[in-house]
Amino acid sequence: MFLEFKQKIVKDYTFFTSILLMAISLSIYVTSFYMSYKEQLSHIEMLAIEESEDLFYKLNDNGLKNLSIKEELTTEDEGYFARIFVYGFDIRHDVVFEHNTLEWSKSFMEKAISQDLLEYDKVYFKFELVDNRHLKLFTTMRYPLIEQQKFLGEVYVGIEATHWAREQVRIFCYLILFNLLARFFIRYVAYRMANKAMEPVVQSFEQQKQFVANASHELRTPLSIIISGLEVLKLDDDNKLSPFSRDVMGDINDEALRMKKLIDNLLITARNDNKTLKVNKNLFSLNDVLTKLYNKFFLLADRKNIKINLNLIDDISIYADKLHIEQILAILIDNAIKYTAENGRINIKVQKQKQEVIISVIDNGKGISKEDLPHIFERFYRAEKSHTDYGNGLGLSIAKILAEKNNGKITVESEETVGSCFNLILKI
Numbered sequence: 293m294f295l296e297f298k299q300k301i302v303k304d305y306t307f308f309t310s311i312l313l314m315a316i317s318l319s320i321y322v323t324s325f326y327m328s329y330k331e332q333l334s335h336i337e338m339l340a341i342e343e344s345e346d347l348f349y350k351l352n353d354n355g356l357k358n359l360s361i362k363e364e365l366t367t368e369d370e371g372y373f374a375r376i377f378v379y380g381f382d383i384r385h386d387v388v389f390e391h392n393t394l395e396w397s398k399s400f401m402e403k404a405i406s407q408d409l410l411e412y413d414k415v416y417f418k419f420e421l422v423d424n425r426h427l428k429l430f431t432t433m434r435y436p437l438i439e440q441q442k443f444l445g446e447v448y449v450g451i452e453a454t455h456w457a458r459e460q461v462r463i464f465c466y467l468i469l470f471n472l473l474a475r476f477f478i479r480y481v482a483y484r485m486a487n488k489a490m491e492p493v494v495q496s497f498e499q500q501k502q503f504v505a506n507a508s509h510e511l512r513t514p515l516s517i518i519i520s521g522l523e524v525l526k527l528d529d530d531n532k533l534s535p536f537s538r539d540v541m542g543d544i545n546d547e548a549l550r551m552k553k554l555i556d557n558l559l560i561t562a563r564n565d566n567k568t569l570k571v572n573k574n575l576f577s578l579n580d581v582l583t584k585l586y587n588k589f590f591l592l593a594d595r596k597n598i599k600i601n602l603n604l605i606d607d608i609s610i611y612a613d614k615l616h617i618e619q620i621l622a623i624l625i626d627n628a629i630k631y632t633a634e635n636g637r638i639n640i641k642v643q644k645q646k647q648e649v650i651i652s653v654i655d656n657g658k659g660i661s662k663e664d665l666p667h668i669f670e671r672f673y674r675a676e677k678s679h680t681d682y683g684n685g686l687g688l689s690i691a692k693i694l695a696e697k698n699n700g701k702i703t704v705e706s707e708e709t710v711g712s713c714f715n716l717i718l719k720i
C-alpha cells in the first residue's frame with residue numbers, strides 16, 4: 293500500500309522536477325544560441341562593411357585595382373583568413389578582388405553571383421554536403437557600396453560557420469545528456485525524500501497493524517468463553533431464568549457472535565497486512581462444503597422466506613485451504629441473504645471449465661449501482677444504500693484476500709434492483 297504511494301510520489305516528483313530542469317536548461321540554451329547567432333550575424337556584417345570600404349579604396353586607387361586581397365591581408369590572422377571569402381565588383385560588375393579558399397562554397401557562390409540570387413544586406417546560412425560525408429556551413433552576405441547616394445559596386449562576403457554549428461549541436465547533446473543524468477539523480481533524491489517523509493507514517497501504521505492483530509487475537513479467547521458460557525446456559529434446563537432473561541441472553545448471544553465475526557475479520561485483515569496469514573492447503577470435496585453451508589444458511593434465509601437453490605454437479609476435489617473457501621462462500625451467501633428482500637431467491641451454482649471451477653452465488657436482491665461496483669471489494673466500503681443493513685464493509689475485502697491467497701479470484705456482475713451474481717473462481 294505504502295509502496296504504491298511512495299512510487300507515485302517519486303514518479304510525480306521526478307516528472308515535474310525533470311520538466312522544470314528541462315525547461316530551465318532549454319531556455320538557457322535558447323538564449324545562448326540566440327546570442328551566438330547574433331554574434332555570427334554581426335561578424336559577417338562587419339566583414340561586409342570592412343570589405344566594402346576596401347572596395348571603395350581600391351576603386352579610387354587604380355594602382356591597387358585587381359590586387360589580390362591575400363597580398364593586402366598578409367598580416368591578418370592566417371586561420372581567420374582561411375575561413376572567409378570575399379568577392380568585390382565594380383559598377384560594371386567587373387571583379388575588383390576575389391579571395392575564396394573554401395572550395396566547397398564556390399559552386400554556390402558562383403551561381404549566386406552570376407544569377408543574382410542573393411538580396412542585399414541579408415545574411416544567408418548555407419549548408420553544403422562535402423564529399424557526401426561532411427556537412428559544412430557558411431554564412432554569406434551581399435553588400436552594396438554606395439557613396440553619396442551613388443552605387444559604386446558591391447561585395448559578397450562569407451565566413452565558414454561549421455565549427456560554430458558543431459559547437460551548438462554539441463552543447464545541445466550535452467544538455468540532453470545532462471538532463472538524462474539529472475533524471476536519475478532526481479529520482480534517487482525523490483526516493484530518499486519519500487522514504488524519509490513516510491518513515492513516521494509507516495512506523496505508526498505498522499504499530500497500528502500490530503495493535504489490531506494483538507487486540508483481535510487477545511479478544512478472541514474471552515469472547516469464545518462468553519459464547520460457550522451462553523451456550524451452556526441455554527442448554528441447561530435447570531436454570532431459573534425468566535422468559536425475559538432468556539430473551540436478553542439471546543440478544544447477548546447474537547451480539548457476541550457478531551463481535552466474534554468482526555474480530556475474526558479484523559484478525560484476517562491484520563494478518564494479511566503483516567504477511568502472517570497462513571494457508572493450509574488440503575484436498576477436499578466441494579460438494580461437502582456447499583452442503584454444509586446450505587444447511588448453515590437455510591434457517592437464516594428461511595426467516596426472510598428466501599429460497600436457496602443449491603445446484604450440485606459431480607463432486608469436484610479442490611486443493612485449497614478448506615476453511616478459507618468456506619469463509620469466502622459464507623460471506624457471499626450471507627451477503628446474498630442480507631441484500632435480498634423477503635420472498636427472494638438465491639441460486640448457488642457450480643460450473644466446471646477446463647482447469648477451473650466456478651461457484652456462483654446469484655440473488656435477485658437490490659443489486660449494486662455502477663458507481664459502487666468498482667469499490668465493493670475495498671476495505672470498509674459500504675454502498676450508500678446499504679447503510680441501513682447490518683454490516684461493516686469488511687466481508688468482500690476479506691473474501692478477496694482469501695481467494696487470492698488460494699490462487700483464485702472473485703468476479704461480480706450486478707444490476708441495481710435486478711440482482712447480483714458473485715463468482716468464486718478456483719483452480720482445479
Ligand code: ADP
Binds near residue numbers: 658673674685712
Ligand atoms: P458489508 O456487507 O458488511 O457492508 P461487504 O464487504 O460484504 O460489506 O460488502 C460491501 C458492499 O457491497 C455492501 O455494503 C453492499 O452494498 C454491497 N454488496 C455486497 N454483496 C451484495 C449483494 N449480494 N447484493 C447487493 N449488494 C451487495
